[in-house]
Amino acid sequence: MEIEAAREVRTTCPYCGVGCGVLAKVAADGQVSVRGDPDHPANFGRLCSKGSALAETIDLDGRLLYPEIHGRRAGWDEALDLVASTFSQTIAEHGRDAVAFYVSGQLLTEDYYVANKLMKGFVGSANIDTNSRLCMASSVAGHRRAFGSDTVPGNYEDLELADLIVLVGSNLAWCHPVLYRRIAAAREKRPEMKIVLVDPRRTMTSDIADMHLVIAPDGDVALFTGLLAYLGQHNALDRAYITAHTTGFGQALFAASALDLAAVAAATGLSEDELDRFYSLFAATSKTVTVYSQGVNQSSSGTDKVNAIINCHLATGRIGSPGAGPFSVTGQPNAMGGREVGGMANMLAAHMEIENPEHRDRVQRFWTAPAIAERPGLKAVEMFQAVADGRIKALWIMATNPVDSMPDADAVEAAIKACPFVVVSDVLARTDTVRHAHVRLPAAAWGEKDGTVTNSERRISRQRAFLDLPGEARPDWQIVAEVGKRMGFAEAFSYASPSEVFAEHAALSGFENDGARDFDIGAYAGVDGEGYERLAPFQWPTPSPATPLWPAGHLPLKGGDQLSPPLSPIANVAEQAPSAKLPISPLEGEMAGRPEGGGWAQPIRFFADGNFYTPDRKARFIAIRPAVETRTSQDYPLILNTGRIRDHWHTMTRTGKSPRLSQHIAEPFVEIHPADAQRFGIGDADIARVSSPRGDVLVRALVTARQRQGSLFAPMHWTDQFAAKGRLDALTAPLTDPVSGQPALKHVAARIEKFAAKAFGFAVMRQRPAPDTATYWAAAKCKGGWRVELAFADDDIDWAGFAVALFGTPPGAEILAYHDRDAGQHRIAAFDGDHLAGALFVAPGPVAVSRGWAADQLNADHVDRRARLAIVAGRPGGVDVDRGAIVCSCFGVGANQIAQAVRGGCASVEAIGAAMHAGTNCGSCRAEIRIIVDAQILQAAE
CATH class of the missing domain: 3.40.50.740 (Rossmann fold)
Structure with a gap:
């Protein structure tokens, strides 16, 4: 029988709009592995955590195979x-x-x-x-209004050539990690590069920001119309470009001037000093790229936000030239x-x-x-x-x-x-x-x-x-x-x-x-x-x-650029x-396997010298008057913002198959500011009910000062296939932008309350769980099986019977159990021969169990019966190591391992990377690593 030789195929990642090249290797035995394509000009060999785990998502489990x-x-x-x-x-x-x-x-x-x-x-x-x-509908509509066509004028190279990058409603570190690393690498080579983040949340992208503008929801229109007015007032306009290549500037400037700086501050929730610092930085920096994503688009005023941004670039002639322009970053691969x-x-x-x-x-x-x-x-x-x-x-x-x-x-x-x-x-x-x-x-x-x-x-x-x-x-x-x-x-x-x-x-x-x-x-x-x-x-x-x-007489390039x-x-x-060879980014020398020599002189650029796709070939300024809309009420006093997390994608139909990708965040959650948590009686790790006039969800509470007070954030990935009541878009209203038809998914009036759980649980098991008697559950794939978080409205439950049904325990299985009914503590483990069939841990509050370690026991041999007691105890014994919550999904490095490395002398993110590779692939975990490093150093100093 002839054995097929190993082969490697060039393809493209199916996740976000970065469009990374992937090399998929099929071994002689049929096993598939993936790595980044070092010759692809989008990623030069890098992949994010999701792309790196693609080989874990191609099995036939759950596939629809026949009509x-x-x-x-x-x-x-x-x-x-x-x-x-x-x-x-x-x-x-x-x-x-x-x-x-x-x-x-x-x-x-x-x-x-x-x-x-x-x-x-x-x-x-x-x-x-x-x-x-x-x-992306609001971007399409904004482009068509301004340019006469749905043209994205930017190139990735611009992110490395810019002297100022303004990130608006874009959590690049988690949603487009490869672009985030390209920017970070460029800034390491040119420390004078400035980065401004405009976002209601202090996301992991803020780790590289010189200025973080914690803007009020939907305050972007006021922010950028205010910027246009500022540019006019401070003579920071490119009047030659405006005259030669645009129409409608006077009307747009007049509309923008309707708000003075104090009114802009009120509409954005920012101080006048913050606005002045941002505006003056933008005005003084000719090479400016404004990157925007869902925080701009997913809004009832999304198209106006897009055009408010474009107006500022047209007014300064910062479009189509290297390192300058508005840049819409798409969310989906195609x-x-x-x-x-x-x-x-x-x-x-x-x-x-x-x-x-x-x-x-x-x-x-x-x-x-x-x-x-x-x-x-x-x-x-x-x-x-x-x-x-x-x-x-x-x-x-x-x-x-x-x-x-x-x-x-x-x-x-x-x-x-x-x-x-x-x-x-x-x-x-x-x-x-x-x-x-x-x-x-x-x-x-x-x-x-x-x-x-x-x-x-x-x-x-x-x-x-x-x-x-x-x-x-x-x-x-x-x-x-x-x-x-x-x-x-x-x-x-x-x-x-x-x-x-x-x-x-x-x-x-x-x-x-x-x-x-x-x-x-x-x-x-x-x-x-x-x-x-x-x-x-x-x-x-x-x-x-x-x-x-x-067309004749219209040139797309500036200066000495060559097409x-x-x-x-x-x-x-x-x-x-x-x-x-493929085009090479001049600032990507750190990219492993980067091709040397050759390449295109410059990427194709639109609009540097006009040539728009309107009838008169001139861009249109759009006159925009910002309107402040209040959606909260006495019954729904908070604003819910929805979005993505680092390691999951859309509704988890692909990423939910990967054990690696569920190690970082394994259940739906809601971020809430400590002051709001105290106001509404929410404790860290409580189960919270988040409601809107259209529905409610049950999610884990994460109390964090990274969240803006008065606002909540929850991810949109969980479905009925992975959680009991986690379908977040059941809360969002069908409110859309009047021009683009794009829904307003980031500004939802909501309320929050503690779910009065009588008992909490955590379990690991080989079979897919179906915990119907639990009021709250969230299941995640782990190596060798599944892990599931649980909460119950009633604690009058036969826990041993519940565990046996949950695990699908085979006849003859050995059951080890610990019950302290007065304390509400129950721990049950079932062994099928030398292997763990499942383990359940129950407590009156959020369960304190080494979760990653417990999940790892599904793949371990448990020949020593005395050692099985460690599983019932819920923590490693002897020489076993608890990695802690996974921080770096690419290399499976946990928080406990990073903390231990810091105590051993690794005092920086770079040192952690050198010691255990964490943060050296896509880099989306580097901000979290820095938080752990700083916390350990501070603790040691005390």
């Missing part, structure tokens, strides 16, 4: 025929707008393109929207690719406008489509409201989990449950959304599918398959194309491979373009299967040689000559 109809296994032909016939019948009976697709930034560009083509060009409705609506193909309800493919009749005609002719959507479709929140009221009668959800991620999530779930026909394409058989599908279609997962994604700096990279498709799973583009054929559009959807889809997408981008539209990758219109397989990462625009990059041509569309990274 299902009403819960029974079906063949593909039966399932696809049913989907096609039901959609066709619904359209015939109720009209085109009675059907809808809700898609995802997890789709590849080819998947997105085919779905958009089917809905907008062949169904003839624009009822296709994406979960990117929850992520949010940008979805925007390029028109995956949103108010866009057409190739950055064309659905409102523009010439654009509609062009796309319809190119597709030879029988119809074209004539008006924008329903945006995400509107779409599910239409599902609820019956306007939409057939809904296809692809690669996303709206029952957990949409605002007013309980209402969304009710709408999906009541919808006459729901199709879900997914990789998992059990999600909170899949459970309501009439038809379930097994989709290919990362590692199994081929296509492209576009990152935040407009760089298109390949995701390549290195695993066989399991069961009967299929790529999303193929599933949609097969439905299109069955609906009567066989010729238009006769793709044989993703390369054919990509070539058509590229051809459409260049079709009748001639430099008039920003998105143009026409150079790749002729790519074939071999060329597609060898495709190297490239940044758009890359028009065909016959098409100018820019170098892109690599050949079919360049193979591994085979390029040294002179054709």
